[in-house]
Amino acid sequence: MSAKRAFYSLVQYVPDASRAEAANAGVVLYVPETKQLEVRLSPTLARVERFFKLDKQDIRRVMSAAKALEHRLGLARTEFDGEADFARFVDARADALRLSIPRLMLVTDAVRESHELYEELVGDRETVRRVKVKPALPSRLEEVFARLQREGKASCPHRIVVPHAGKRFHVDATFDNGVRNYVRAEPLVESRLAELGFHGQLISRHRIDEHEGRLVVVATTPDSDSRLEIRFADALAACHTRFVSFQEVEAFAQEVERDAH
Numbered sequence: 527m528s529a530k531r532a533f534y535s536l537v538q539y540v541p542d543a544s545r546a547e548a549a550n551a552g553v554v555l556y557v558p559e560t561k562q563l564e565v566r567l568s569p570t571l572a573r574v575e576r577f578f579k580l581d582k583q584d585i586r587r588v589m590s591a592a593k594a595l596e597h598r599l600g601l602a603r604t605e606f607d608g609e610a611d612f613a614r615f616v617d618a619r620a621d622a623l624r625l626s627i628p629r630l631m632l633v634t635d636a637v638r639e640s641h642e643l644y645e646e647l648v649g650d651r652e653t654v655r656r657v658k659v660k661p662a663l664p665s666r667l668e669e670v671f672a673r674l675q676r677e678g679k680a681s682c683p684h685r686i687v688v689p690h691a692g693k694r695f696h697v698d699a700t701f702d703n704g705v706r707n708y709v710r711a712e713p714l715v716e717s718r719l720a721e722l723g724f725h726g727q728l729i730s731r732h733r734i735d736e737h738e739g740r741l742v743v744v745a746t747t748p749d750s751d752s753r754l755e756i757r758f759a760d761a762l763a764a765c766h767t768r769f770v771s772f773q774e775v776e777a778f779a780q781e782v783e784r785d786a787h
Contacts, residue, residue: 532557532636533609533628534643537567537595539574539588541622549577550648551592554599554625555640557633558609564640565599567592568648586662590746591623594665597748597772621665661711661746663698664775670782671699671709679786682709688725689732695725698744703785706737707768714747714754719761726767742768744775 537552551574552567571588574580580588606612609628616625633639662668674680682699686708699709708729712718726741733739743762745755750772759769770778 529632529634530557530559530636531609532631532633532639533612534631534640535616535625535628536647537592537623538626539571539578539623541578547577548626549574551588551623552648553640553644555633555636555643556606556609556612556628557636558606558612560636561603561606562636563599563603563606564636565596566640566644566648567596573648587665587668588623590662590668591621591665593746593748595619595623600749661713663709663711663744664746664772666775666779667699667709667744667782670779671701674701674782674786675699680782686734688728688734691725691728701782701786702737703782703787706734706739707742708739709742709744711746712743714745714750714758716754716757719758723762723765723767726762726765730766740766740768742770744770744778745772748772 532555534553534555536550537554538548539551540546540548551571552565554566555564556562568574571585571592574588575585578584602615606615613628616628619625631639663671671680671682675682680699680701682697684700685694685696686700688695697708697710701707701709710722712722722741722743726743729739729741743758745758755769755771759771762769
């Protein structure tokens with residue numbers, strides 16, 4: 527098999543660009559001739575956690591940003607028409623999770639060699655202790671709610687006491703727009719529907735701290751099956767609970783920015 531030109535970039539966490547300190551969180555390998563794009567991201571972010579001594583809340587934010595980047599790269603597979611497009615994509619990344627300047631290499635098996643790059647440069651195998659964290663809101667919403675919290679228009683995160691539920695219920699953010707919205711991040715796992723629907727019904731029927739409320743479930747799964755999304759939307763609507771798919775996050779973020787008070 528003949529070798530092909532390829533370019534690889536490191537996915538790096540850079541919380542402060544002025545300090546130029548980075549921790550590797552993954553590898554992206556692009557082969558222009560075949561338009562093959564291989565992405566390998568750390569499942570634990572152990573290197574990032576160790577280097578910057580992040581707490582669980584910070585790790586949740588980085589994990590959310592990593593999922594969003596992985597989703598964006600998945601879409602970009604059909605957009606890159608050559609190495610110049612890949613370089614422009616890399617250069618456009620300016621947030622805390624960014625891509626290093628692409629480096630040239632020759633590959634014969636992009637899948638295998640992307641894994642080898644990952645092991646050499648990230649070295650965060652899936653057998654490493656996993657960080658136990660709750661699902662995080664997509665980074666766009668994290669940013670919106672952080673800003674609204676500073677303005678006194680939202681609070682996040684905390685546990686609420688849902689009448690008749692028997693235990694406290696975690697929500698990632700709350701905001702008012704005529705009713706109090708309790709926003710919770712959730713992966714699309716069908717076994718979670720019963721608990722979410724139960725709490726959603728109770729929140730809609732009983733005031734919490736004298737406020738009428740509604741549970742809003744935000745999907746954290748970028749590439750979920752459309753049938754599962756429909757199942758979530760229908761089942762939760764029957765329980766007076768709003769469902770926001772990952773693809774609807776941007777529209778929801780704009781709505782929150784416009785209506786929160």
